[in-house]
Amino acid sequence: MAISDGSLSASSVQIGLLIFADFADLPIRAAYAPCPLTVPAGLTDGDADCWGLTFDTINADVLRISPVEHSQGGTGTLSIELHTDAAFPALLNAIENPALYLGRRLRLWQVIFSLNGQVLEIQPLARLYMTVPRHRASSSEYLVVMEAENFSALIANAPARTYLNSTLWDAGDLSGIASQGVNTAPAVVPGGGGGRPFGTSEFVRLV
Structure with missing residues (x-):
């Protein structure tokens, strides 16, 4: 169900984005919002990946998420850029272990939430599966670009598998x-x- 016009026109609500990356050792739940967002259990159009859970505010570690594009072949490849610091190698260590993420879910939802961080309406945007990330380094930063594909692309394009x-x-x-x-x-x-x-x-x- 699409987010309703009534919710969008209310003066005390805002629009946010939720992201869930199903890393085996430590799932990531984060929100593009000014405060942590909580999804009530049983909220229409939600599911077990978000019901009753709180999504923390995304910090500078997540630099950007590419636009969500849909076509006849399904949702296009989605890229998430993660900033990593050599002084805190936890992300780099996780990336070196493909069993923690390869083929596991990555979800996006668009939400309407109240000023106290309660999600009022939720709309699924993408359900994808993580693939092998790319690394990009410069003199000032080190980036990990995690890409996620739809299920058809995941099983059709299987390089080195x-x-x-x-x-x-x-x-x-x-x-x-x-x-x-x-x-x-x-x-x-x-x-x-x-x-x-x-x-x-x-x-x-x-x-």
């Missing part, structure tokens, strides 16, 4: 590691030109 990377998607799935232990190559015949000896099935294991 192989069966051997199964632990990135499921920490308990060791099948990729196990498969590396059974890779085989033809045995080399002493004095011959290499290749598998005719009439045998002997193989040597790669180390």
Whole structure:
């Protein structure tokens, strides 16, 4: 349901933006607003990702969020620029562990809220999935650009994702590691030109 004209015309309300990034170790819930915003449980058009939760005011660590673009193919790729300080390497350490974010949800909502920080109406803007971030550094700052894609793009464009990377998607799935232990190559015949000896099935294991 779209945010109503009645809410927009009231004099004591403001418009804000909520963001939820489902990092496995520490989910981020933040608000583009002058104060923390609380979403009442059961609010129409909300869900378990926001009901009954408080979104803290975004600080200077989040520099910008790209515009949300919708097309026939779904929501376009969304970029979030995060500023990081070498003196506080927590974000850099998290980025080095793809299992914490790769393929996990990133949500955006537009909200109407009262002056005391209570969300009155909420409208979902985007539901995307985080991918591998990019790093950008200069003499004055270090940025991490986290990109999120819709589900169709996530499964259609899979660069460098192989069966051997199964632990990135499921920490308990060791099948990729196990498969590396059974890779085989033809045995080399002493004095011959290499290749598998005719009439045998002997193989040597790669180390």
